[in-house]
Amino acid sequence: MTPLAVSIAGAIASFTLVLVVLELIRSRRLRERYALLWLATGITLTALSAWRDGLNTIARWVGVRSYPPAVLFAVGILFILAVLLHYSTVISRLSDQNVMLAQRLALLEAQVRDGATSEP
Amino acid sequence: MSETPTIVGSSPSVRRRFAALRRIAIVPAFNEERAVAGVIDELRAFDPGLEIVVVDDGSADRTAAVAAGKGVRVLRLPFNLGIGGAVQTGFRFAFERGYDLALRVDGDGQHDPSQLARLLEPVLAGDADIAVGSRFAAEDAGYRSSRARRVGIRLLAQVVSRIVGQRVTDTTSGFQVLNRQGIALFARDYPHDYPEVEATVMVFRHRLRLAEVPVTMRERDGGRSSITTLRSIYYMVKVLLAIFVGLFRRNVVPQEDAR
Numbered sequence: 001m002t003p004l005a006v007s008i009a010g011a012i013a014s015f016t017l018v019l020v021v022l023e024l025i026r027s028r029r030l031r032e033r034y035a036l037l038w039l040a041t042g043i044t045l046t047a048l049s050a051w052r053d054g055l056n057t058i059a060r061w062v063g064v065r066s067y068p069p070a071v072l073f074a075v076g077i078l079f080i081l082a083v084l085l086h087y088s089t090v091i092s093r094l095s096d097q098n099v100m101l102a103q104r105l106a107l108l109e110a111q112v113r114d115g116a117t118s119e120p
Numbered sequence: 121m122s123e124t125p126t127i128v129g130s131s132p133s134v135r136r137r138f139a140a141l142r143r144i145a146i147v148p149a150f151n152e153e154r155a156v157a158g159v160i161d162e163l164r165a166f167d168p169g170l171e172i173v174v175v176d177d178g179s180a181d182r183t184a185a186v187a188a189g190k191g192v193r194v195l196r197l198p199f200n201l202g203i204g205g206a207v208q209t210g211f212r213f214a215f216e217r218g219y220d221l222a223l224r225v226d227g228d229g230q231h232d233p234s235q236l237a238r239l240l241e242p243v244l245a246g247d248a249d250i251a252v253g254s255r256f257a258a259e260d261a262g263y264r265s266s267r268a269r270r271v272g273i274r275l276l277a278q279v280v281s282r283i284v285g286q287r288v289t290d291t292t293s294g295f296q297v298l299n300r301q302g303i304a305l306f307a308r309d310y311p312h313d314y315p316e317v318e319a320t321v322m323v324f325r326h327r328l329r330l331a332e333v334p335v336t337m338r339e340r341d342g343g344r345s346s347i348t349t350l351r352s353i354y355y356m357v358k359v360l361l362a363i364f365v366g367l368f369r370r371n372v373v374p375q376e377d378a379r
Contacts, residue, residue, distance in 0.1 A: 025365045032362045033313060036354075039361075097199050104198045 002052050002068045010049030010072055018042035037086055041079035048072055134244050141220040145170050146210030148203055148294075149227025150177040153186050159225060160190045162233040173213055174227065177206035183227070203294070204315035208306060211298075215307035222303050224296040231295040235335045239297040248331035250302040250323055253295030254288075258334035268349065272356055276317050279363065284324040288332060291317045295335060301328055317359045321366060 021038045024030035030038075048055050049072065059068035145163050149156045156174060163172055174187040178200035187194045195209050207224065214222045221243070225231045235253065242248040256277070273292050281288045294316055298306065305326055311318040323330050 022365060025361070026368050028369075031312070032358050032365070036357065036361070100198045 002055055004052075006069045006072075007049050007052050007055075010069070011046055014042050014045035014049055018046065034087075034090070037079070037083045041076070041083065044079065045072065045076055048075060138240070138244055139169070142218065143167070143170055143221040143223065144210075144214050144217075144219040145172045145223045145225055145233075146207065146214065147172065147174045147187075147225055147227045148177060148206040148210065149174055149179065149183050149187070150200065150203075150206070151179045151181050151183060152227040152229075153179070153181040153183045155229040156183055156187050156227045157190055159227055159229055159231075159233070160187065160192055163223075163225065166233040166236055170223070171219070173210055175206045175210045177201055177203070202313045204310055204312040207294070207315065208310040211303055211306040211310065214303050219303065220300050222296075222298045224294060224298070226294050230337045230339070232336070232338060235295075236297065238333050238335065239295070242331040242333065243297050243299050247329065249299050249328040250330045251297045252290065252293050252320075252330060252332050253335035253337075254290035254293055254332040255335065255337055256289040257332050268352060272352060276356075276359065279360070280317060280320055283321060283363065283367065286324070286330070288320060288330075290332065291320045293335075295337070311362065314355050314359055318362050318366065321363055325366075 018039060021030065021035050021042060025032060025035050048058075055071055056068050059065075059071045062071065062074075064070050147156070147159060147163075160172055160174070163170055172192040174184075174192055174194045176184040176187065176194055176196045178197050184194050184196045195213060197206060197209065201209075210224070211222065221240075223236055223239075225233060225236070231253065239251040239253055242251050256274075273290065276291050277289050280291045292314075302323070305323070305328060306319065309322065311322075320330065
């Protein structure tokens with residue numbers, strides 16, 4: 001069985017994550033679009049921590065017999081991997097867009113300079 | 121500004137005032153090379169004195185070339201920003217160039233410019249800062265769409281109505297007319313993806329007045345709707361999250377006069 005202290009600590013920590021994410025959205029430091037995965041992480045971990053029977057059952061399903069809270073770690077790591085992978089795709093898109101912006105700026109600058117010198 | 125359209129039910133003084141206003145149509149377009157020319161023609165037919173700006177949201181087709189060929193100003197975004205970023209580009213342009221009235225009409229042809237007269241009425245009368253064309257304000261709206269999407273739109277409308285304390289029937293409509301205050305608000309702050317629902321709430325929180333006007337929308341001429349079934353779930357979650365978190369934002373003060 002999961003020790004009660006582990007469940008309480010896990011639930012408090014996960015729920016704090018949810019609150020922090022919501023506060024970051026509220027203060028506009030985090031966009032909803034990039035917050036959804038974090039919220040899913042926080043809510044899932046909160047639920048798994050609080051719902052002790054569920055955690056034990058899931059632990060049995062996946063063959064974890066000695067220490068059910070290990071499932072919490074596994075789920076947490078999976079979510080963190082998902083968030084990281086998502087951010088990798090976001091960074092890739094941002095760097096592509098950054099290249100495009102720099103190129104567009106250089107072309108515009110040339111155009112502006114040409115326009116300025118060709119003025120009678 | 122020689123000719124002006126007939127504003128239904130308005131007095132000559134309102135019509136004169138309208139003619140004196142600097143007015144601009146903002147047309148966001150993403151891969152709409154087949155529809156955008158028709159929209160421009162219809163806008164010109166509606167109001168020859170209207171400035172038209174097409175915001176090309178990083179289209180891969182000839183949208184920008186087609187629009188430029190029609191002699192309108194084209195703001196070409198270097199990559200796709202999504203509808204919110206594209207439309208806000210238009211609002212910023214309208215704000216910086218000092219336009220008094222902005223008419224937002226989608227580049228896919230689903231908004232019928234001849235119905236703009238109805239949208240203009242409450243704004244010109246001074247009863248609203250923003251007029252929104254609603255597909256559901258009238259009983260026989262006849263708007264055909266997938267069942268799931270209609271249910272989603274209804275649900276959002278109910279949530280928003282409750283929050284703002286005014287009956288709103290169509291929070292996803294991009295068919296809008298805005299006065300200078302509306303332009304100023306959206307130029308400064310506009311939501312990014314799927315913007316209309318959040319924008320509706322924003323309008324009320326800034327104490328601007330919004331009026332819904334019944335309109336009918338057409339089937340899309342060309343292009344593809346940006347909202348697929350799979351994205352609808354993301355849409356609902358994101359929008360509801362944004363609305364509820366937005367309720368806890370402070371510092372939402374009424375705007376001073378834009379000028």
